[in-house]
Amino acid sequence: MSIKVGIDFGTSNSGVAVYDGQHVKLLPVDPKNVLPEVIKTVLYITRDYRASIGQEAVENYYRDNVNRQRRFVKHWTGEIDVYGADMHYVQDVFVYVDELQPGRLLQYLKTALRKERYAGTQIFERYFTVGDLARTYLSLLKQRAEDILGEPIQAVTLGRPVKFSESQEQDHKAQETLRQAAHAAGFREVDFEFEPVAAALDYEQSISQPQNVVIFDFGGGTLDIAVMRLGDPRRREVYASGGVDIAGSDFDRTIIEKRMLAHFGLGRVKLHPEIMEMIHAVPDWMALPYLGTPINKNILDKAIQAGIAPIQVKALRGLIYNDLAFTFYNRVEAGKIALSSDGATIISLEDKDIALWELYTRHQFETDIQTYLVDVEKVLLDTIARSGLEPGEIDAIVKTGGSSNIPLFSEMLARIFGAGKVKKSNAFTSVVAGLAIKAKM
Amino acid sequence: MSSFSHKIDEWMKEAEARPESAVTIVKLIARRLRELTERNEELLTENIALQNGTRVEEYQKRIAHLEYQLDLLKRRFGADESMLAELPVSPAEAATLSLLVYNNYGRILRLEVPADALSLGRILDEKLASSEQPRLLVVPSNEEVLMLFNSGRVSTHAVGNIPTVECGGTWPWEQAALPDEPRAGEMLVCVAPLSHLPLSELFLQVSRRGCVKKTMTSLAQSILGNRYLGKSTLQKLDQPFDVILCQKKDSFAFVTFEGHLLGLDVDALPYSAEERIKLTASDYVIASFVPHPEQSMLFVTQTGKVIQRDNLEIAKSAMSRGQVLIPPGRLEQGVRFIGAAAVRDGDRLAVLDATGSLTVHLAQALTGSGSIEAGSLILSIGVLPAEANS
Numbered sequence: 001m002s003i004k005v006g007i008d009f010g011t012s013n014s015g016v017a018v019y020d021g022q023h024v025k026l027l028p029v030d031p032k033n034v035l036p037e038v039i040k041t042v043l044y045i046t047r048d049y050r051a052s053i054g055q056e057a058v059e060n061y062y063r064d065n066v067n068r069q070r071r072f073v074k075h076w077t078g079e080i081d082v083y084g085a086d087m088h089y090v091q092d093v094f095v096y097v098d099e100l101q102p103g104r105l106l107q108y109l110k111t112a113l114r115k116e117r118y119a120g121t122q123i124f125e126r127y128f129t130v131g132d133l134a135r136t137y138l139s140l141l142k143q144r145a146e147d148i149l150g151e152p153i154q155a156v157t158l159g160r161p162v163k164f165s166e167s168q169e170q171d172h173k174a175q176e177t178l179r180q181a182a183h184a185a186g187f188r189e190v191d192f193e194f195e196p197v198a199a200a201l202d203y204e205q206s207i208s209q210p211q212n213v214v215i216f217d218f219g220g221g222t223l224d225i226a227v228m229r230l231g232d233p234r235r236r237e238v239y240a241s242g243g244v245d246i247a248g249s250d251f252d253r254t255i256i257e258k259r260m261l262a263h264f265g266l267g268r269v270k271l272h273p274e275i276m277e278m279i280h281a282v283p284d285w286m287a288l289p290y291l292g293t294p295i296n297k298n299i300l301d302k303a304i305q306a307g308i309a310p311i312q313v314k315a316l317r318g319l320i321y322n323d324l325a326f327t328f329y330n331r332v333e334a335g336k337i338a339l340s341s342d343g344a345t346i347i348s349l350e351d352k353d354i355a356l357w358e359l360y361t362r363h364q365f366e367t368d369i370q371t372y373l374v375d376v377e378k379v380l381l382d383t384i385a386r387s388g389l390e391p392g393e394i395d396a397i398v399k400t401g402g403s404s405n406i407p408l409f410s411e412m413l414a415r416i417f418g419a420g421k422v423k424k425s426n427a428f429t430s431v432v433a434g435l436a437i438k439a440k441m
Numbered sequence: 442m443s444s445f446s447h448k449i450d451e452w453m454k455e456a457e458a459r460p461e462s463a464v465t466i467v468k469l470i471a472r473r474l475r476e477l478t479e480r481n482e483e484l485l486t487e488n489i490a491l492q493n494g495t496r497v498e499e500y501q502k503r504i505a506h507l508e509y510q511l512d513l514l515k516r517r518f519g520a521d522e523s524m525l526a527e528l529p530v531s532p533a534e535a536a537t538l539s540l541l542v543y544n545n546y547g548r549i550l551r552l553e554v555p556a557d558a559l560s561l562g563r564i565l566d567e568k569l570a571s572s573e574q575p576r577l578l579v580v581p582s583n584e585e586v587l588m589l590f591n592s593g594r595v596s597t598h599a600v601g602n603i604p605t606v607e608c609g610g611t612w613p614w615e616q617a618a619l620p621d622e623p624r625a626g627e628m629l630v631c632v633a634p635l636s637h638l639p640l641s642e643l644f645l646q647v648s649r650r651g652c653v654k655k656t657m658t659s660l661a662q663s664i665l666g667n668r669y670l671g672k673s674t675l676q677k678l679d680q681p682f683d684v685i686l687c688q689k690k691d692s693f694a695f696v697t698f699e700g701h702l703l704g705l706d707v708d709a710l711p712y713s714a715e716e717r718i719k720l721t722a723s724d725y726v727i728a729s730f731v732p733h734p735e736q737s738m739l740f741v742t743q744t745g746k747v748i749q750r751d752n753l754e755i756a757k758s759a760m761s762r763g764q765v766l767i768p769p770g771r772l773e774q775g776v777r778f779i780g781a782a783a784v785r786d787g788d789r790l791a792v793l794d795a796t797g798s799l800t801v802h803l804a805q806a807l808t809g810s811g812s813i814e815a816g817s818l819i820l821s822i823g824v825l826p827a828e829a830n831s
Contacts, residue, residue: 267444346469359452361462362462363455363458364451
């Protein structure tokens with residue numbers, strides 16, 4: 001008999017779990033990670049199309065890429081027809097390709113699912129659609145889970161946010177892409193459960209009486225809220241659900257925009273639109289890899305020689321051309337996480353050509369993300385209102401997802417519902433545990 | 442400046458909102474201050490070095506060494522600067538081969554070897570068989586050589602500057618050149634080709650008792666500048682034996698008097714001297730070389746017996762006895778090894794026997810017959826590479 005598992009395919013982290021009817025077993029799918037039950041949602045694909053995931057992918061990426069040599073060659077990619085008033089001619093189009101690039105590291109795969117304009121990416125000679133990327137990741141994750149369980153996995157309950165997208169069409173498209181990817185990865189049977197509902201199922205194991213519960217699932221990619229009646233499996237009910245595209249990756253981006261760009265020349269480089277464009281692309285993890293062209297390098301080299309904010313521009317060049325972007329985003333994220341427990345932290349990056357140091361306090365962070373707080377509170381109160389319940393009728397708030405640990409949001413929940421009602425679940429594993437329970441139902 | 446003041450204001454606000462954060466902020470700033478102070482000291486030291494000229498001197502030395510390496514390359518490739526710019530060039534444009542015969546006293550006889558010569562001449566030395574055996578080295582005449590003394594001292598010399606002796610003649614040691622006379626208590630232990638230095642990663646040294654040590658060639662500037670490479674020995678009575686230039690990925694082999702062959706992976710070798718073979722009290726290293734995949738290995742005994750091996754087995758343990766080349770019975774009969782080398786098809790061997798005669802033999806013919814025809818006990822061998830004759 002084949003096993004059915006629950007998989008939380010998260011924006012930043014993923015996980016696999018099975019439920020035997022009494023206990024949930026979280027599978028240690030990433031033995032190299034600090035928490036082996038949590039695996040980073042990153043995928044590394046080499047030039048010869050060998051793929052790796054999780055910490056292994058990160059290690060492979062670091063080993064192959066950081067401070068490596070580059071060699072750009074001009075590749076013909078096609079031609080364009082140019083029409084003028086009384087003329088028409090065809091022009092060849094070339095791109096510069098780094099022929100020494102050993103592999104591509106891809107992260108935020110789930111965010112890519114809900115981006116309307118992001119259909120896929122070229123990885124060396126092949127084009128990978130978003131579905132291909134998800135399929136590659138899921139098949140490797142499935143393989144790891146099968147190796148642990150020692151038997152094939154044929155069925156899966158996948159978690160999904162309440163809304164992949166505000167657009168219903170895009171929401172449906174994202175779920176179907178994920179379903180096809182799961183089938184292509186080898187799962188014969190695929191069903192979905194909302195991530196906050198899954199977290200609720202996990203929480204339900206710990207209560208003895210029926211309760212009105214708000215699940216506040218605030219992860220790397222989205223905020224998902226569900227207002228539910230839990231405690232009696234025969235009368236389990238979702239009163240209302242809601243969500244918004246605000247989460248950890250947006251906070252990282254905000255920190256970079258507000259605090260880090262000065263280290264790369266913002267405010268000091270003026271009248272150089274090409275460099276300004278590169279600086280403004282730094283927070284965009286999807287755009288940064290494409291900046292590494294010989295033309296841009298030439299522009300940056302000339303600026304350094306001309307003494308235009310040379311330290312900052314050198315740091316920008318190092319970030320782009322020494323493949324330090326992944327390290328940089330990780331440092332920013334680590335700084336943000338540290339502020340959940342500390343009042344101040346350091347975001348630093350010291351490498352070739354870069355010596356970045358920023359003391360960042362919780363007060364600064366909270367100021368920077370204040371606008372998000374307003375939006376989150378609005379969505380939360382809207383969802384509660386749609387459930388027909390008053391905040392006073394809510395018995396418990398279950399927080400899950402990494403961003404739910406940010407004190408600003410914990411304080412908001414405590415202010416609205418009362419501190420005693422805010423329950424903390426395991427931020428990274430409660431969803432996958434609930435998905436495993438759902439898979440058994 | 443104003444943005445920094447703004448930052449400080451923000452830090453103050455954090456300290457006001459959560460007083461416990463003040464301690465963290467002070468700690469983080471203090472740590473940064475310490476880092477910056479250290480960095481500042483480094484920069485000040487650097488500044489002093491720049492101002493008083495030591496840094497300039499250092500760079501001048503470095504430039505001089507790079508020029509020296511470039512000179513080596515030019516000579517090695519027989520190219521001028523315009524040709525070097527068009528590298529890769531084909532190696533060694535048929536330079537004449539020089540056979541260097543050298544003894545412990547620093548005496549070097551240099552012969553330019555004709556392509557078809559079978560007999561090269563004779564060394565006049567009555568004590569040749571009883572004293573420390575001379576060693577043979579064949580190098581292109583445009584080569585640069587490194588002389589290693591038992592004190593660990595080194596010196597470099599251009600082969601072209603060593604006077605030649607006439608091929609086919611007889612020569613007493615007094616006729617031999619003395620490019621660098623050993624100092625009191627010193628002995629010349631080996632002469633090694635050096636022009637590959639810019640293309641090599643490591644100096645590899647081996648001692649008579651089988652201690653090995655590698656040194657990065659990036660240190661060549663200070664080694665050649667200070668004229669000191671080191672002895673690669675652990676015991677007082679041990680002596681350095683050989684130095685070879687090689688790459689990290691190479692294999693290294695050495696052979697002992699009593700017929701033990703040890704193969705080592707260069708990358709796994711230590712940077713400080715380490716004993717890698719268990720030798721009996723009377724045994725010692727008599728040959729070392731870096732075999733390449735297309736080469737076979739020849740091992741020669743005193744009586745002229747030639748043993749051929751194609752594959753080198755790499756020792757797995759840090760301390761090994763090595764592969765045995767002859768059965769123990771032969772060893773008891775007194776058979777001992779005097780030389781070994783890695784050869785290609787077409788290479789020739791220069792052989793020095795106890796009468797002082799220097800003869801040349803085709804390596805293929807030796808492996809076919811299994812022995813070297815010599816008038817007396819064989820003392821030493823050297824390889825005349827085929828490619829340099831073409």
